[in-house]
Amino acid sequence: MTHFVTSIPAPHVDLIAEDGQKVPLSDLYAQRPLLLQFSRHLGCVFCIDHAKQLLKHYETFTRHHLDVALVIMGGAEEAKTFREALKLTFPVFGDPDQSVYKAFDVPRGNVWQVAGPQLWWDGLKALTRSGIGRPRGDLMQLSGTYLIDTNGQIVWDFRPSSSVEFPNIDEILVAADTLTPIADA
Template identity: 25%
Template sequence: MKNPLLILAGALGLSSAVQAEPLKVGDDAPVMVVVNQDGEEVDLGNVYAEGTTLVYFYPKADTPGCTAQACSLRDAYTELTDAGVTVIGVSGDSVKSQKAFAEKYKLPFTLVSDPDSKLMEAFGVPHRLSFASRQAYLIRDGKIVWLDYKASTKQQAADALAALKDVSDGS
């Protein structure tokens, strides 16, 4: 007889990560309206139109790896913004958790609450429940120009800046 808990876990999708087709360089970046750490709506299409955007996904606010990743971007924020980059972090955390995370670590960029995983799915980011895989995307003119399916924690800013230089040199 099969274990009813295993059957239930499989039916609920708990036995493996959910994954849509991953986006690739050259693909259109998903456009949707999301909610930031202040409970305000952010239209990603408008953000993309303002210049280069770094959208990075992380599993859970205020955990060691996610904090290192966010602080890497915080510490290089001036360099990123001087290069015309808007930074947006995304996780399945609540608006309240995102706000607390941003305040605790003085994060100067937008954090998006994606508890229903719609943005994760639009980008093709694997996730288990609402815990995203760590990934990063540079978007220019609404198109993905660089991506990292295994984004670094401590090197996130350096990796994004190096990629930005590469895509700028190749333009």
């Protein structure tokens, strides 16, 4: 489900960078609005495919004054391995205890939402496009997408109802383009 939010402050949390250092989330949106994508478990075929889609559209995001960051359920080494394996040009951060997922209230699913038969066809298509990894982490965790302006406000989010759902790239760009000049400063 996609919706705009008004003046909801982003949580004050730290992410784990590839070098193992803690990075305050606020550092990531200090200069430009941030598209913050939470991945499902490591190995999720849909998330691998979506990360590749974010990469494919990364230059478009930057033209729309957005930075992009991906959060995974792993530590520094897993973040580095994930970024390198997919040749991502945007940063990947770890959240091994899922405390940042919880702070953002990223939804969790049930068996039907993460592996039900209605997802199999989309899963096969994603597998064909992007391959699969070994499942690691909370298999019931869904993804989440958040747009944070430079004032630290969550101005748009997408919380899926199943593991196959991700926001349309155009919806993200429309949301980014509605940010006020103050937020883009």
